[in-house]
Structures are given as C-alpha cells and as structure tokens.
Amino acid sequence: MLRQTALLALALVPSLTSAQVNEGFESGLDTAAWPTYAPDCNQGGKITLDSSTAHSGKNSVRVDGAGGYCGHIFFGTSKVPSGDVYVRTWLKASKAFTDSHVTFITMPDSAQGAKKHLRIGGQSKILMYNRETDDATLPDLSPNGIAASKAIPAGSWQCFEYKVGADGSIETWLNDAAIPGLTVTSGTTNPNAAQWTRSGSKPKITAVNFGWESYGGDANTFWYDDIVIASKRIGCTAANASVVEKSFVA
Secondary structure: OHHHHHHHHHHHOHHHHHEEEEEOOOOOOOOOOOOEEOOOOOOOOEEEEEOOOOOOOOOEEEEEEOOOHHHOEEEEEOOOOOOOEEEEEEEEEOOOOOOOOEEEEEEEEOOOOOOOEEEEEEEOOEEEEEEOOOOEEEOOOOHHHHHOOOOOOOOOOEEEEEEEOOOOOEEEEEOOEEOHHHOEOOOOOOOOOHHHHOOOOOOOEOOEEEEEEEOOOOOEEEEEEEEEEEOOOOOOOOOOHHHHHHHHHO
16 A cells, blocks of 8 residues: 555656756755855855745745845756756745846856856846846846736745756746746747847756845845756646655655
8 A cells, every 4th residue: 555655656746757956955955965156256145044934844945135246145056957957946035026137046058158147037026037148038128028927926935947948948937837928939939039039049057056146236035945957847736756755665
C-alpha cells in the first residue's frame, strides 16, 4: 500500500524528474549552493533565512532590498538546463510595484555578452522583462502593453513561473494563468512585443538569481520559497521532490 501511494505521488509530479534544482529551504539556506549575487556594488541589501513565514514548511528566504541601484542583492544558482529553462518560485512581496523600474529575478545572459542580464521585474506597476543591452521591455510600456501584463498582489504568496526557450521564446504564468503580454512564441502573436522582437537575440542564461534591484528609490522586501528549475513545465500544484523521494523510500 505504501509503495502504491509512493508511485501515485510520483505520477502526480512527473515534471520534477527533470528538475536541476528543487529547494524549499527546510534544511536552512546553504550559502554554498545559493551564493549571494550582487554585481558591481551592494549597499544596504540583506538576505536571511526566515522562519516566520513560508509558502510550505517552516522556512523561506527573505530579501530586504534597499532603494537605489547599489541597494541590490540576490541569491541564486548556476544549475540551469542547457536547453529550455523553466523556473517556478513561490514569492511574497511586502509592497506593490510602483511606476519605477525594479528587478526581482536577474539572469546572466551570455547571448547579450559579458556581465549582461535578462531581468524580470516591474515598471508601470506591472510585471515585465528587461533586456540589459538595449533596455528593451516585454511588454511594450504602452497603455495596451501595460494592460496585457499583471500586477503582483502584495502581502500574500504568489506562484510565479516562466520559460526561457532555447529558440528565444518567453512564456510566463502567475498562479498558473498565462500572461499574454509576457509571451513571445512562434505559435502566438503578441502585439505588445515590438521592443522585444526588434532584436534576434536568443537568451542563453547561465544562472538564476532571486532578490531585489531598484533603479530609483524604491525599496521592498521579498520572500522566496519552493523554487524549482527544470527543463519541463512544473506548475503551481507540483509537490516538492524531497517529499516524493521520502514517500518512495517508505
């Protein structure tokens, strides 16, 4: 009976067999596996393990991001698939985005050149991507582009997931719902992606870093939990691989 339960648990989460990274921080924050990333400068940002709030279990990672560019700080991993990259994290923001440009995920992108990044954050109060080399945004920050994205609600856990495809495609989901403004694939038409598609660059990310970076005065606190990085879609309902492994052993 226990083995049947274990096999059922495995069947419910087949995508996690392809996971490069699957971390809920229940054993703490391993700073060797999740080193601090703060390119250029770091003045005021802080990363801590937090046992006062979590999406699941008892722990999450708290990032106190200071205002201004040098207030940036991230923690991350270079364990990413070589082809399509899917990233899912549960996150909580203490404040809603303002009109200012901010980043909460930054990824070194060798397709853009040395020390250049593909960034995910906010501007005009909504989620957006930013390409560092030409400052292109996805979506375009027009009224229609802004309406085609979503805001992250403050003060509650949200499931954020995205795909960076080897073919240059981008797909994004918030709580398992696709965000049209943050989608660029060969099978879809995004009328609000003119800035993004003016370049033929295909992102080749070498790491994924979670945290906070502000290009104005905005400060914020983010919490991250249940991070999975894989070569297949994960979704919000997938259990942690550690739970599956324990069930299988039983």
